[in-house]
Amino acid sequence: MTFIAKNRLTRRSELYRLEPYMSEHGLMMVGGRLHREWAATHDGPILLPRDHPVTTGTLIVRETHAVHAEHSGREHTFSLLRQNFGIPKCRGLLDKISKACTVCRRNNWVSMHQREALLPADRTCPGKPAFAFTG
Template sequence: MNDRWMQGPQFLYMKEEDWPYTSRENYHAISEVVSVIPTSKFESWGKLLRVTAYVCRYMDALRGIKRENLALSSEVFQRAERVLYRHIQAESLLSELEFAASLRKVAKKTAQCSSIILSMKPYLNENGVMRSMSRINNAKWLNIYTRHPVILPDNNRATRLLIRHYHDKFRHIVVNEIRKKYFIPKLRQLLIRVRKHCFRCKMNVAKATPPEMAILPEVRVSAFTPPFSYSTVDYGGPFDIVHGRKIEKRWICLFTCLVTRAIHIEIAYTCSTDSFILCYRNFLCRRGTVRKMFSDRGTNFIGAEKLLKTT
């Protein structure tokens, strides 16, 4: 094993005056935090904001600013938001940013004359963030973000992450919530793109495809036949009834015509074969003979079929 790993560097055994000295003249400070954060590698606005807040706190530690609470406070998050705003504006709105900073005709010529940003009367606040001078400036009861919204471009990736964050948080009132704090051109078009890639929105607007209906059997479309010529039968219940001073169970024997959808109801005392035969005889006496009768595989129906075939 290397001796340097176990014993440390050799200059530590010498006097402090003999230690090697490295000049710091070549070191330079990072003016913007975002310059060390690749914003293109983030998939959510919350994670981008949180990482920027950690970097801001690390930069404060390098400057000698000590904090008792190591948790991220609201002040650190607000500072991270301002840093991201400046980075987004400097990346996509450079000419408009120069116009808002200098307010000279030269800077206005460098910007596009048809720019929507210039029509919003942009200006830079004390934090270097470009905001809009709206017409509701005198409404002091409103938030500063509502009176002077932050101007963000529509063609920046971080802006799309911000819109997706609001979309996941508020769903149906996204435009109202975003405009309380930001001014983004073509906001509704960006929201349409976000909804197209949102799985939950796809599920909400998806329409169920109805199944293809099968061809009706011949017994269902047999015209010019008496009612109940083609019938089905089934049981329903049991139902509790009061018989004297006792509570007994009764069933409904339901006969249905397959052509006219007419129904005939008989009362069955039990689920036995004899009880069904009694109901079937009453049905034949009232409705006439039946050409075909359909039922499920109940034991009372199977027993009645065997009994009717033998008689």
């Protein structure tokens, strides 16, 4: 956090592309091209760590997935999250949550293909020519 306050974020950091800044309330926010025009009326999305229990737990991502997006899919949930929060590598996190969600597993199941049995011997041995006996 002190790196962001002093504007010394390295280019190798995964936060560099998000252009984070510290808000007046001490929260790390996602910046961007609209930062100057937005600053007077809006705050950007709050930057949250990916592996924190508040982020991955039932408080933020799971609630957005289940309540606000109503299990509608990864991209819709991602767009709802990005309105208020900035979470690095969020798509992988949403994939992990949807795989663990019983409602999503029930709605998106893929039927298994059963292997067909072997043909009987009388169907595979050469014998009389085809159409020798008709009708």
